[in-house]
Amino acid sequence: MNPHQAPHQALGEAELKEMTRVKTENRSILEWPQEAARLPGRDEPSFGHAGGNLCLDFHGDPKRARLVVFSDGNHHMALEECVSRFLDANPEAQDVFYATTPPAPLLAALEKGVLHVGNLSISASPHIFIGPGEVLDRLVVRKLMESHLAFAESRGNVLLVRKGNPKGIGGIADFMRDGITIAISNPESETASFRVYADTLVALAEEAGLDSEALKTRLSTGGEENRVVFSAAIHHREVPELLASGIADVAMVYYHLALRFTRIFPDVFDFVPLGGTREEPKPGPAHRITRYHIGLIGDGGDWGRGFAGFMTGDEAQGIYRSHGLRSPV
Template identity: 25%
Template sequence: MRKTIIASLVFLIVSITTKAQDFKSNEHQFDPPWQQTSLNGKNFTIYGIDNMPDFHGDVNDPDLVIFFAGNQYMVVPELLDAFKKKYPKYTKVFAETIPPGIEVEQIQNGKLLVGNMRITLSPDVITAGKASITEKNNQGWFVNTKAYAKNKLAIMVYKGNPKKISTLKDLGKENITVAMPNPNWEGIGKRIVLAYKNVGKDSLSNLIMDKKVNVKTTLLTTIHHRETPLFIMNKRVDAGPVWYSEAYYHSNLTNHPIDMVEIPDKYNVDATYMAGELKNAPHKKAAKKFMKFLGSKEAHEAL
């Protein structure tokens, strides 16, 4: 049963056909984006200066706008290509892969500021964890919701696991530095805290989330799916709990110096991802098509 659960999110990445970007011979050698895009145009990506890997597609007059849960960044290019192939009418799609908590604030504010650029697009579809989508559905946000994937947790470590980390309990050791998603912004943070409590009750959670934060051996992230692998690859931390799909992607489908440590099922925490079609979607027909597409064979093959 557990393998079936994980397969529904690992299927999001196993079929990826694009390759991670090659190492660079400078201080930004590990910088995202970690996949290639099918979009064309003058490329002006300057690593460390002008680079926005979590904003995908056409920001000008799009046919469809989707706010994805951030950890699904690795499948978005392929997924959008598959959608546009199935529905060629929709040629311009814009998507974000930033933390759902930030996306909610963006929706409520009506604007997102990144550097000197302001994005004022309203989403047609958003994706997030089951609890978040269910809560907003009860508040009247959606006309339709759909569960489309499941996931669990894993520990991401540097290639070869030099600190010999084997359990979540090891993350509490004084000599282990940890990247930890901030529960205030990222839903995964609360799931990881629950896993800590499954292993060591409140004592392990308090150690990692309070004591180690205060002495800076736990670093809280704002966007873990980018910061945690970068922190590990640049040797700022030794390890970080992440979604299984992220650890699998970096350790098996890229040439990044990252390995994965699995967490036993009895301590692990599952998550269900859901999509919601917004009542006030600016592109209602496209939103309905995308919701239908998420359950299609074409989507599963792309995911």
Template identity: 30%
Template sequence: MTCRLHCLFIITALMISNVEASDTYDPTEAIPWRAERPGPLKPNATHYEVAKSNYLLDFHGNPNEPDLAIFMAGNQYRAVPDLIAAFREWARQQDSFKMLKLDNIFYATLPPGRLLDAMASGQLVVGNMWFDVRPGRLWPDVFMTGPRQQKRLFDDGHIDSYTIYARNRGIVLLVRAGNPKNITSVKDLLRNDVRVAISSPQREPASFENYAKTLRGQGGTELPRQVLAKSTTISPRAVQHRENPQFIADGKADVAPMYFHLGDYLKRTMPHLFDYVVLPPESNYVDSLGIAKIKGTKRETAAQAFIEFIRTDAAAAIYEQHGFDFVAPAERANIIQSN
């Protein structure tokens, strides 16, 4: 009897201890794993490491000997599965491409600046793994991104031209489902009780500047600086289109400026977690997306096929379905050779 009581006391104490531990444990934080890499990194290797994203959300397919490799501005991720399926079907119907092997299509949906950094450094690090980013290893055949990064591709000698194929529909404010803070405009981002998640101007300058243009236009020229200066503002380490929704879901932020197509996708797929606030169309910045073929690609035919497909009405319908505005045929055919 004494043993039973003693054992029961120990078991009960352990149960109470476990309850107390779980009450104080913050599941949104990653424990500090030590590096377990099997070899040294290059001094200028590009890092893409984010807690709670160790399952490689933004790398798709097999990077080993792909039939086509695509690097793209990551905010397009919602459209790409449908786009790839339609591309394969379209290619089978074209005399020039019907024999083209397209089984292994690899694409990366990272911030485009990170992809360009990796092309410059030769290495892209993800936790304890890395990609060799160079011709003959992981190297894009086409690059799909905005004019800002297309200019960098020009400057780095990677492309000769690009064409515009789509535009986003401006910016919304992503919030928790039900909008518990009753956020209605960009001016609410300065409220003391509102915690903001926004792209880092250093780590993701392209998306930050797009969001900042809308904040300036609708809230005054100083609004982006004032938002960044708030002690409660948080910025992603690597990728705003994954981390900012996670910040809101984890209760670390109340609102995040995001592209309409991202807010729409998150609300549609996770309505129990997310909603978004529509902003006025006036001074709501809209950016373009362009596609370019990388010079010297060894998969020339596949790259050309994909570029031709992106200019079709079939591709336009997919982008429209996923919250973008596709440009008119005349603009799709306009080849931009310098910025």
């Protein structure tokens, strides 16, 4: 194994094929939209083949960019709009290369100076790192970052289902029903989001007087009937694919992710609120909330400090609210 290879997959190849098998002639079920914050007016070629050659969570030109951002991925839709607005106001930055994967491969890339994406190797050193506070704390301990600041947080979790809710899923009790297959983050490669979802589900089961221990076991092992499927590397892409393909029936996801999926795939997905309404979620104490922090790597280069200031300012905060997140409370 290449010593610079960032770890992506926690499961064996045969297991991954079995879990994520989609018979669509090497095409993704979902036609994901372009998500790249680019300066207008450039006529440049692009290449992509859904399912076989697709890098959805690496954005921009790492050579041309004068600002590089490594970020956890589940708020990528808000980050994309913020990067675009920042570039509009600062065209001298030329481009922003930003990655929106789980933190683990980005931490490894920061340490090794390279990240391998399939057969492509990307050598890019970040000026900004975005992620949960405990992740950035590790960068402070390693003296790669002086400090960090919370700039946004999630608004709880909901149940993502296929359009029309064919299995009639209405709440946590349906996770215990026979014949219901659950999709969830991989507990090894996406530990942070798995803990958010699993802890929330178990707490909601306890509140409802259900067998929370049985649910905990099922989420961790798949249960005797193997009715849980795990994402392999990036749940904010793979979990909706698992539902769209019919491999899974329901998934707990962040409210802002469900909002994104139903906006870009309105004929494919719907979601069930777990407190409050679709327009105004009111997560109770059982919901684990995620805070997103931002900090400079080193001195942040020419553009890092300005971008961090933009992300904590009113314009970026409004963008994050429009995508179903909120300012830290």
